Amino acid sequence: MARYTEHDLARWAPEPPADPQRSAFERDRARVLHSAALRGLATKTQVITPADHAVLSNARTRLTHSLECAQIGREMGKALGRDPDLVETACLAHDLGHPPFGHNGEAALDAFAAPCGGFNANAQNLRVLTRLEAKVLTEDGRSAGLNLTRATLDAVCKYPWAAPTTPDPDVPRAAPGEPYCAYAEDLGVFRWIREGAPDRVPSFEAQIMDWADDIAYSVHDLEDALTAGLVTPAALRDPEERLAICRLTQRWHAPDADLHELAEIFARLIAEPIWPERIDEGLAGRAAIKRLTSTLIGRFCRAAQEATREAYGCRPHPAGEEPAGRYAAALVVPRATRLECSLLKGVTGYYVMSRTDHRARQARQRELLTELGDMILRGAPETLDPALRPAFEHAADDAARLRVVVDQLASLTDATAMAWHRRLSAAHGARRAVC
Known part of the structure; x- marks a missing residue:
């Protein structure tokens, strides 16, 4: 397992010595689990809105998505030799800054907040973790938020650059329309988090968190749509339906992909024997959906783990062998796997988010x-x-x-x-x- 330095384990506000029975990352995980912001995700939209819960009463929320993302990220991090508590905590915290009504609410707040520099859920994450959550105060009485370790905060920063309106030319800035992880008023703690890090390079743990998020988002939203009857296996086997999904996927999630490439990958994926012929009501139908989602999650995780190991040799290390640092390796996800994941997002986009009543x-x-x-x-x-x-x-x-x-x-x-x-x-x- 990876070893982390004192620099990685530092906290923004100094604290008294901790219980030696718990690691710094175990403490970080506990702080996020007990936070008010995490509890608040229980009634924030993932994809199926509260109005749709009459159709599917147990649809995912931002909280359940974060818990499922954390489970995927923890196991992937462990398989690649990273601290599992660190990766799990980043996954638990990755959506704390999301406003009401999901990405739709984010767009509304970005317009409303234009006079103060805009709104981005990733930058709001940093604000929640380092300022808005009540846990630790600095010596001068200001809030340090949950006061997580530098490595954990950095693992939440999947877009490690500041808002495009940031006045400091020495800080990496987002291009117009690009997501970012820090508002101009939070540059002090952002500079501290990224101290010694290469510009615009997310940590290895942040990349694992990001892929775990993609997997959980794409697979579980598909599961909700299948369970609610908004998507059927028969529709996905229809070539015309698949082409429409490919077009939406290209526009929303994969602009660098050729339409023919997407269509071929989608056809191969749907031809796999993992897909049920139809979704029966009752336990048999639910079990068939669960087998599908479990297989897809395993497929996406293994593809990334095997490609990364082949590129870097990242696996749990024998005692005494120095593992790669937080920036010495990158998660490798094969292109076909990324596009499969994008296509599953496209399925949900086509059958759920593009509905007239939803818009x-x-x-x-x-x-x-x-x-x-x-x-x-x-x-x-x-x-x-x-x-x-x-x-x-x-x-x-x-x-x-x-x-x-x-x-x-x-x-x-x-x-x-x-x-x-x-x-x-x-x-x-x-x-x-x-x-």
Whole structure:
């Protein structure tokens, strides 16, 4: 198993000596598991929205997705000689910054937050972990968030560069439209995390987390869609349906892939004997879906592990042998495997996210979040959670005050965002009636 240096194990805010019975990464894992932000993912949309839960009552949420991603990442990290607690913690934490309503909510908040530099769920992750979660304070009384180790925070940074509006020319910045891991106001801790790291290169653990996320996302969203009856094996065997899915996959997930290449890979994947002929109701049908998803997860994990081992010899190391450092190796995923994973995302995109009723619902969600943000901003600081009011009151300018409101919006769940909107709308209506 990999050995980590004092530099890797350092924390942003110094802490008293820890219990020697637990490793630093075990402590990190416990801090994320007990965090309020992780609990909040239980009612945040993954793909199937709360309105669809009448069709599928046990659909994935951001929390269950994160737990499944963590299991995949832990085993893959262990197989490749990395610390399994470190990789698992990164997987558990990778979606903590997601706002209500999934990626749709992220788009709404990015537009709303334009005057303060925009919004990105990955940058919000860093903010949650290093500022917004209440666990450790610095010597001058500021929040250090969960105060995780440098290696764990770096493993969450799958896009290790800052927002495109970042003024510091010495910090790697995102291109317009590219995701990023740090807002301009969080550059201090971002520089500390990336100290000694090569520019724009995610750590080996971050790459494992990212692939585990892709696997969990693509396979389990397919499972939910099959279980809900939104996708059928018969539809996937139809050449015309597959071509439509390939076109959407190319647009959304694989712009560098040729349509003919996608069609060939999809045809080979669907021809595998792992696919049930049809999905029967009852236990037999559910078992068939589970066999499919388990086989797909194993297929994607093994392909990456075998390709990486062939390239780097990354496997659990004998005692005394120095393993590769956090940047000395990269996860290798064969192109065909990546495209298979992209095609599964395309299946869900075609049959779930492209539905007319789904798009109409998303438009209403974006409108709701924008209206809620305006109402919170007009009534702040009283409209904010008590923990966020001091940050708003002491903010240096309008942009900083807007960032606090964005922090509030991002912390809400789907249900609480709708409840806050109803409450503040009613209060606003009452004030207008009095006037």
